[in-house]
Amino acid sequence: MNTVIPIVSHTLRAACSACSLQELCLPAGLAPDELQKLDEIVNRKRPLKRGEYLYRAGSALQSLFAVRTGFFKSCVMHDDGREQVAGFHMAGEMLGMDGIGSGNHMCDAVSLEDSEVCEIPFGDLEKLSREIPTLQQHFHRIMSREIARDYGVMLLLGSMRAEERLAAFLLNLSQRFAARGYSPSRFLLRMTRHEIGSYLGLKLETISRALSHFQTEGIIAVQNKNVEIKDADRLRAMVSQCAGHPPQ
Amino acid sequence: MNTVIPIVSHTLRAACSACSLQELCLPAGLAPDELQKLDEIVNRKRPLKRGEYLYRAGSALQSLFAVRTGFFKSCVMHDDGREQVAGFHMAGEMLGMDGIGSGNHMCDAVSLEDSEVCEIPFGDLEKLSREIPTLQQHFHRIMSREIARDYGVMLLLGSMRAEERLAAFLLNLSQRFAARGYSPSRFLLRMTRHEIGSYLGLKLETISRALSHFQTEGIIAVQNKNVEIKDADRLRAMVSQCAGHPPQ
DNA sequence: CGCGCTGTTGAAACTTGTCAAAGTTTGTGG
DNA sequence: CCACAAACTTTGACAAGTTTCAACAGCGCG
Numbered sequence: 429m430n431t432v433i434p435i436v437s438h439t440l441r442a443a444c445s446a447c448s449l450q451e452l453c454l455p456a457g458l459a460p461d462e463l464q465k466l467d468e469i470v471n472r473k474r475p476l477k478r479g480e481y482l483y484r485a486g487s488a489l490q491s492l493f494a495v496r497t498g499f500f501k502s503c504v505m506h507d508d509g510r511e512q513v514a515g516f517h518m519a520g521e522m523l524g525m526d527g528i529g530s531g532n533h534m535c536d537a538v539s540l541e542d543s544e545v546c547e548i549p550f551g552d553l554e555k556l557s558r559e560i561p562t563l564q565q566h567f568h569r570i571m572s573r574e575i576a577r578d579y580g581v582m583l584l585l586g587s588m589r590a591e592e593r594l595a596a597f598l599l600n601l602s603q604r605f606a607a608r609g610y611s612p613s614r615f616l617l618r619m620t621r622h623e624i625g626s627y628l629g630l631k632l633e634t635i636s637r638a639l640s641h642f643q644t645e646g647i648i649a650v651q652n653k654n655v656e657i658k659d660a661d662r663l664r665a666m667v668s669q670c671a672g673h674p675p676q
Numbered sequence: 677m678n679t680v681i682p683i684v685s686h687t688l689r690a691a692c693s694a695c696s697l698q699e700l701c702l703p704a705g706l707a708p709d710e711l712q713k714l715d716e717i718v719n720r721k722r723p724l725k726r727g728e729y730l731y732r733a734g735s736a737l738q739s740l741f742a743v744r745t746g747f748f749k750s751c752v753m754h755d756d757g758r759e760q761v762a763g764f765h766m767a768g769e770m771l772g773m774d775g776i777g778s779g780n781h782m783c784d785a786v787s788l789e790d791s792e793v794c795e796i797p798f799g800d801l802e803k804l805s806r807e808i809p810t811l812q813q814h815f816h817r818i819m820s821r822e823i824a825r826d827y828g829v830m831l832l833l834g835s836m837r838a839e840e841r842l843a844a845f846l847l848n849l850s851q852r853f854a855a856r857g858y859s860p861s862r863f864l865l866r867m868t869r870h871e872i873g874s875y876l877g878l879k880l881e882t883i884s885r886a887l888s889h890f891q892t893e894g895i896i897a898v899q900n901k902n903v904e905i906k907d908a909d910r911l912r913a914m915v916s917q918c919a920g921h922p923p924q
Numbered sequence: 925c926g927c928g929c930t931g932t933t934g935a936a937a938c939t940t941g942t943c944a945a946a947g948t949t950t951g952t953g954g
Numbered sequence: 955c956c957a958c959a960a961a962c963t964t965t966g967a968c969a970a971g972t973t974t975c976a977a978c979a980g981c982g983c984g
Binding site: 878879882885 | 981
Binding site: 880 | 929
């Protein structure tokens with residue numbers, strides 16, 4: 429993770445070619461020479477402390493960001509200030525694509541732990557993706573996967589009940605941790621119950637109760653932010669039987 | 677809308693350059709010569725009858741589609757067959773972008789009335805957008821706006837109550853009709869109460885009751901699929917006061 | 925012309941939210 | 955390093971909104 433000269437690392441160009449997230453991130457599938465061109469436009473951004481904003485709703489979109497390390501949430505604000513978490517983002521995932529349409533970010537992006545991101549100036553990315561078809565295709569895939577993810581969230585919010593939503597959420601996290609080489613069965617919830625609730629369209633008390641219930645049933649073990657999934661199959665069963673049940 | 681030789685119109689190339697939806701659709705902002713190049717890759721598809729599928733979940737993505745006339749819904753299917761409507765689509769809007777990531781459509785697209793679409797082979801579009809920066813940028817904006825729309829739906833599903841969701845839905849339709857030159861205050865609901873409910877994460881009875889209630893209050897007049905918005909300001913007030921209120 | 929799909933309305937049940945109080949963890953400053 | 959404050963979490967009792975179930979009405983399509 430650290431370079432030999434960590435003290436200036438944040439001023440160096442990010443080295444996609446040396447990044448362990450290559451396969452998950454924007455560079456996926458690029459040839460070495462293409463990768464180098466991408467490297468030339470990507471800036472490593474200074475680290476963000478927990479709670480810092482990567483960007484705010486309404487600010488002009490200059491760049492997209494890829495999470496290098498850490499954890500983010502993006503949240504849409506209501507007119508009167510209440511927040512709705514629209515997504516959680518971990519290493520290798522891209523942020524900011526919602527702002528391309530209007531030229532302004534539509535949501536806040538906040539780091540939930542000390543984090544590092546790579547900054548990709550969007551104009552440069554468009555230019556480069558005209559030159560490198562593979563990059564263009566992959567960028568389209570990334571945007572499309574964001575749309576597909578959103579559809580999944582709509583499904584969740586529109587037609588699952590509380591415990592089913594939470595089960596789906598835990599399985600989703602598990603899978604994403606697994607894809608990054610972490611344990612799929614033991615992980616840390618970087619976000620608060622309130623934030624989980626906001627994402628799942630539920631109140632924090634409901635999240636707390638559902639987690640306690642899962643624990644009582646022996647499906648998971650929770651202690652604070654630590655979660656251990658003990659019976660992934662039962663979680664899966666909860667999610668797939670969801671339809672036909674009331675969303676209420 | 678019709679060409680001089682309507683009987684063979686469906687075999688002709690679509691003429692974006694002659695289309696009244698130019699400004700809303702993919703060609704927006706293109707210079708005449710660029711428009712012509714786009715014309716060359718766009719095919720007009722045969723008309724679809726009400727209830728026909730434009731594509732189905734799981735089928736390979738070959739093309740994106742732009743609605744020329746008519747009305748569509750896209751719906752994600754649960755494992756066990758129940759549907760969740762993810763969006764409604766009207767003239768000038770694009771369909772199919774959720775399938776780029778995996779190469780397969782993620783949802784069904786069904787016409788809700790007799791409709792016509794333009795087919796845009798996706799490979800050709802990628803190729804052309806490498807040659808025409810304006811097209812590339814506009815395509816990115818269209819995908820991004822879909823993401824932004826999805827975030828709006830999440831907000832709606834995650835933090836509004838029934839009547840607020842319906843108010844937001846009616847205002848959204850109103851605005852989109854207005855953008856197409858139709859009356860913002862009188863329009864036809866192309867979808868059933870069940871489909872509205874599915875989209876809004878509610879049961880059809882709840883939709884029916886809420887519509888009746890709005891009518892009693894003098895906010896709208898409904899008769900079957902006909903809706904007249906009589907007091908748009910009160911609808912707007914319902915939506916913006918939504919936050920802080922329980923989603924349940 | 926009738927059958928089925930669609931929509932309406934009522935009453936009861938259930939899920940989730942609200943409010944409240946107490947316990948726990950985390951972070952900060954002395 | 956400890957103490958304290960703030961933020962977060964848990965749990966209970968109660969309330970409210972939405973769903974469920976059911977019956978009926980209307981419209982449209984064959």
